[in-house]
Amino acid sequence: MMMATLTDEQLLLRQQVLIKLLHTFGTTCTSKAIYACADEWITKGHKITNGVVPYFRAYYEGQESSKINYKKE
Numbered sequence: 091m092m093m094a095t096l097t098d099e100q101l102l103l104r105q106q107v108l109i110k111l112l113h114t115f116g117t118t119c120t121s122k123a124i125y126a127c128a129d130e131w132i133t134k135g136h137k138i139t140n141g142v143v144p145y146f147r148a149y150y151e152g153q154e155s156s157k158i159n160y161k162k163e
Contacts, residue, residue, distance in 0.1 A: 096132065104132050106139050114143055115151065123150045 096104065107128040115124060127146045136142070 100132050103137065103139070104128055107131050107142050110139050110142060111146055115146060119146075119151060123153065126150070 108124065111124045111128060112121075124146075127142070127150045131142055131145065
C-alpha cells in the first residue's frame, strides 16, 4: 500500500490497528504479518478497529510465515 494515498483518518486508524495487533500478537507473530494485516484492514475500508483481532487470527496467525521460529539452545 502506498502510504502517501492515505487520509489522516486512515493513518490514525492504521496506527490504532497496529497498536492493537502488536499488543496482542507482537511476541508470537512477525511484524511483517502484523503490518500486512493492518494495511489490508485499511484497504478494505474498515472505519474502526473492532474485529481486527479475530480477522488476524483467521487470516494471518495460522500461516507459517506469520510465526516466529525460536531455536532452543
